[in-house]
Amino acid sequence: MIRRIVRGLDSRLRLAALMRHSLDHIFPDHWSFMLGEIALYCFIVLVITGVFLMMFFNASAAAVTYHGPYKALEGVSMSAAYRSVLDLSFKVRLGLLMRQIHHWAALVFIAAIVAHMFRVFFTAAYRRPRDINWVIGVTLLILAMANGFFGYSVPDDVLSGTGVRVAYSIVLSIPVIGPWLAFIVFGGRVPTEVMIPRMYGLHVFVLPAIILALLISHLAIIWRQLHTNYPGRGRSDRTIVGSRLWPTYAAKAIGLFFLVFAVLAALGGSVEINPVWIYGPYKPADALPAAQPDWYLGWAEGGLRLFPSFNLHIWNRLVPEVFFPGVLLPLLLFALLYVYPFIDRWVTGDHEQHHVLLLPYQQPLRTALGCAALAFMSVIFVAGSDDVIAVVTGRSVVAIRTALRVAVFIAPVVAALVAWVTCKLLNIRHAD
Amino acid sequence: MTGDQQGNNREASEGSGSFLVTAAFLIAVAGGIAFLYAYWTSANNLFLGVALAVMLGGVGCGLVIWAHRLMENEEVTGPREPLESSIEERELLLEDFLGGEQRIGRRRLLGWMVVAVTSTLAAAFVSVLRSFGQAPTPVLKKAAWKRGDRLVTAEGKPVSVDALDLGSAIAVFPENRVGSLAAQTLLIRVKADLLRLPKERENWAPNGNVAFSRICTHAGCPIGLYETREHLLLCPCHQSTFNVLAAAAPTSGPAARALPQLPLYVDDQKNLRAAGDFSEPPGPGFWNLPS
Numbered sequence: 001m002i003r004r005i006v007r008g009l010d011s012r013l014r015l016a017a018l019m020r021h022s023l024d025h026i027f028p029d030h031w032s033f034m035l036g037e038i039a040l041y042c043f044i045v046l047v048i049t050g051v052f053l054m055m056f057f058n059a060s061a062a063a064v065t066y067h068g069p070y071k072a073l074e075g076v077s078m079s080a081a082y083r084s085v086l087d088l089s090f091k092v093r094l095g096l097l098m099r100q101i102h103h104w105a106a107l108v109f110i111a112a113i114v115a116h117m118f119r120v121f122f123t124a125a126y127r128r129p130r131d132i133n134w135v136i137g138v139t140l141l142i143l144a145m146a147n148g149f150f151g152y153s154v155p156d157d158v159l160s161g162t163g164v165r166v167a168y169s170i171v172l173s174i175p176v177i178g179p180w181l182a183f184i185v186f187g188g189r190v191p192t193e194v195m196i197p198r199m200y201g202l203h204v205f206v207l208p209a210i211i212l213a214l215l216i217s218h219l220a221i222i223w224r225q226l227h228t229n230y231p232g233r234g235r236s237d238r239t240i241v242g243s244r245l246w247p248t249y250a251a252k253a254i255g256l257f258f259l260v261f262a263v264l265a266a267l268g269g270s271v272e273i274n275p276v277w278i279y280g281p282y283k284p285a286d287a288l289p290a291a292q293p294d295w296y297l298g299w300a301e302g303g304l305r306l307f308p309s310f311n312l313h314i315w316n317r318l319v320p321e322v323f324f325p326g327v328l329l330p331l332l333l334f335a336l337l338y339v340y341p342f343i344d345r346w347v348t349g350d351h352e353q354h355h356v357l358l359l360p361y362q363q364p365l366r367t368a369l370g371c372a373a374l375a376f377m378s379v380i381f382v383a384g385s386d387d388v389i390a391v392v393t394g395r396s397v398v399a400i401r402t403a404l405r406v407a408v409f410i411a412p413v414v415a416a417l418v419a420w421v422t423c424k425l426l427n428i429r430h431a432d
Numbered sequence: 433m434t435g436d437q438q439g440n441n442r443e444a445s446e447g448s449g450s451f452l453v454t455a456a457f458l459i460a461v462a463g464g465i466a467f468l469y470a471y472w473t474s475a476n477n478l479f480l481g482v483a484l485a486v487m488l489g490g491v492g493c494g495l496v497i498w499a500h501r502l503m504e505n506e507e508v509t510g511p512r513e514p515l516e517s518s519i520e521e522r523e524l525l526l527e528d529f530l531g532g533e534q535r536i537g538r539r540r541l542l543g544w545m546v547v548a549v550t551s552t553l554a555a556a557f558v559s560v561l562r563s564f565g566q567a568p569t570p571v572l573k574k575a576a577w578k579r580g581d582r583l584v585t586a587e588g589k590p591v592s593v594d595a596l597d598l599g600s601a602i603a604v605f606p607e608n609r610v611g612s613l614a615a616q617t618l619l620i621r622v623k624a625d626l627l628r629l630p631k632e633r634e635n636w637a638p639n640g641n642v643a644f645s646r647i648c649t650h651a652g653c654p655i656g657l658y659e660t661r662e663h664l665l666l667c668p669c670h671q672s673t674f675n676v677l678a679a680a681a682p683t684s685g686p687a688a689r690a691l692p693q694l695p696l697y698v699d700d701q702k703n704l705r706a707a708g709d710f711s712e713p714p715g716p717g718f719w720n721l722p723s
Contacts, residue, residue, distance in 0.1 A: 024510075026508060026509075026510045029507075093471065093475045094471065094475070094480065096477045097477050097480050097481050097484070100477075100481075101481075129515055162653055162669060165651070165652045165653065166651045166652065166653070166669065168652065169650075169651040169652040169715075169716035170651070172716055172717075172718045173716065173717060173718065174719075175719055176719055178718055178719050179568035179569065179572060179718050179719060179720065180565070180567075180568055182565075182568065182718075183565035183566060183567070183568040183571070184561050184562075184564040184565040185564070185565070186565070187564060187565050188565055188566055188571060189568075189571050189572065189613070189614075190652075191613070224515075225515060226512055234509065237512070238511065238512055239509050239510065239511060239512060240509070240510050240511075240512055241507055241508070241509045241510075242507065242508070243504075243505065243506075243507065243508065244504075244508060247499070247503055247504075248499050248503040248504060248505060249499075251495050251496070251498055251499035251503060252495070252496055252499040252500075254495055255491075255492045255493070255494070255495030255496035255498075255499065256492065256496070257492070258488045258489070258491040258492030258495065259488075259489060259492035259493070259496070260492075261488045261492075262484075262485045262486075262487075262488035262489030262492055263485070263489075265481050265484040265485040265488055266481060266482060266485035266489075267481075268481050269477055269478050269479075269480060269481010269482050269484065269485065270478055270481055270482065283611070284611065284612075284613035284616070284654070285586075285603060285611065285613070285616050285646070285654050286654065288668065291653075291668060291669060301670075304650075304651060304670050304686060305670045305671060305685075305686060306686075307686055308686070309672075309682055309685065309686055309687055309688035310688060311688040311689065311717065313722070316722050316723045317719050317720060317722065317723070318717050318718065318719060318720075318721050318722050319719070320688070320689075320716060320717025320718065320721075321650060321686055321687070321688045321717070322650060322651055322686075322716065322717075325686075326651075353515065355512060386671065387668075387671055397671045397684075397685075398684050401671070401684075401685070
């Protein structure tokens with residue numbers, strides 16, 4: 001059977017030598033190299049569950065009245081989009097599980113991308129020749145976050161409606177072109193009839209198509225360049241050490257896919273996520289207290305909450321407060337991420353190609369920088385739930401906000417110093 | 433360790449390995465059967481999710497154990513081919529590629545044509561964006577209220593000048609436009625002599641009935657809460673607070689602009705009506721808001 005398939009393909013495409021070569025492709029074995037793989041498998045799970053959801057979701061803002069198994073909302077007016085999510089959750093067999101796996105997969109997808117990015121950063125894997133893949137990776141992170149946002153925005157519940165309004169306000173705040181841009185993106189003042197179909201189209205087709213294309217390039221490039229190796233005996237820039245693709249690595253990789261899917265299925269079955277029926281349908285005059293975005297936008301939410309009440313007046317024009325944390329901060333952060341490998345190269349003067357990684361302690365300055373960035377992001381992430389912290393700790397929101405406004409400057413410095421000193425001490429120990 | 437012992441160890445490890453793989457695949461089959469049973473009977477979410485996890489997890493564990501225990505696991509070392517081509521190869525490519533382009537480049541008129549075509553096409557494609565939204569300023573600055581609009585509750589009932597107790601607040605809308613986003617307003621009743629409104633707004637709050645836009649000037653969320661004791665309005669999204677007594681000026685949090693105030697008067701039936709539009713366009717700020 002296999003013999004016949006191989007003969008059939010080879011007699012048409014002359015693949016034998018190429019495929020044999022591919023089976024011998026060497027992959028290093030290290031747990032930290034699996035983070036990117038986990039992201040890839042989450043993407044596959046997202047596509048599988050997403051196709052299922054697509055068969056039922058109705059991307060329409062048309063007003064309908066709910067009649068169905070969820071009695072708490074009986075007779076309530078809502079959008080057709082929201083009703084179709086209720087039906088998916090309560091009427092469609094397996095629908096709720098698919099929804100919850102889909103949402104969990106999105107959360108883990110972005111978590112895996114971020115963890116993968118930190119691994120690449122702290123081992124200096126972004127150096128030449130893999131700087132190109134760093135740039136693609138940062139783009140993938142941005143697209144994944146955007147697609148996650150569109151995904152949880154389309155059900156048209158109170159929480160998502162609030163999120164879209166905030167996003168609209170951020171776009172609106174951009175100097176000169178903001179109003180036009182916001183109206184072009186959202187089709188008018190939010191909420192509009194067209195925003196759900198638009199976000200849906202982007203969510204199920206445009207962004208996934210771009211993500212898929214970039215993902216394939218990301219993998220093709222690493223296939224061509226070969227993976228890096230951790231430093232160790234017999235590791236050099238001229239060799240690659242690991243196990244062959246066939247059969248060992250392939251079995252492990254496919255096994256890992258099933259394990260990732262299993263964890264997501266367990267989460268989807270046992271841990272409730274985004275219960276939109278509790279939030280209720282979106283009404284322009286309703287807002288949910290303690291409303292928060294999905295975790296990967298927590299830093300953006302925190303930025304909005306932490307930034308002081310500052311308006312910039314230019315002549316007779318206005319740059320509103322949300323522009324600075326809502327537009328400028330993300331632009332700056334992602335610009336920094338994009339150019340980091342090139343700044344690194346310019347500062348160190350290291351233009352060589354590298355295939356052996358560095359361990360964090362071997363590069364104290366980079367590690368300190370990474371820890372400072374991590375600390376900064378953590379503080380503004382925490383600020384995204386300042387109201388929840390206030391309730392839990394019994395202190396006022398004002399006090400917590402003030403403390404976090406101080407911490408946002410101090411924490412990165414402290415983190416950098418601690419990291420730098422730790423690296424230096426480890427260096428001394430390793431030298432002995 | 434002698435070669436014989438190694439062989440024995442290996443055999444033992446393979447034996448227990450194939451036992452584990454079989455066990456994992458059997459668990460996967462059991463999970464699959466449980467999933468089928470759940471799907472065709474109760475369709476309980478927890479049961480379905482756990483059964484699916486057991487099925488997939490069994491397959492995953494089986495494959496990973498198989499790879500670790502039964503497959504070749506020695507580390508292999510392979511060469512890395514250089515990623516760069518030789519200089520000659522690169523020069524040949526550049527020659528082939530640039531050779532054609534230079535011939536075109538010499539004709540200046542053609543060069544200008546390339547510029548003209550590209551910019552026209554780009555302009556045509558970009559201008560198509562106009563279809564995606566209407567002009568913003570007329571919408572953003574459209575009057576939300578006009579003089580004479582009667583204030584009604586979310587249920588559509590008119591609000592009389594004594595309807596509210598001191599220290600209470602309700603959401604109100606213009607009559608016939610209940611639920612309107614831009615016009616949603618908070619009506620609050622405070623002791624009239626506590627109010628510190630600007631001079632020109634002194635008669636905007638008859639009998640301590642003071643009204644503000646309900647849309648936060650920060651990021652556009654509806655204001656959720658009125659704290660009676662402190663006379664503060666609180667936005668639930670980013671915790672901005674506004675002082676009702678000081679014409680809803682922001683007191684803490686990220687918001688920088690006061691909530692627009694709605695001037696009120698009392699009609700013949702003792703009901704509250706708008707004496708005009710909000711003091712500024714309601715909602716989050718934008719570039720040409722001040723003009």
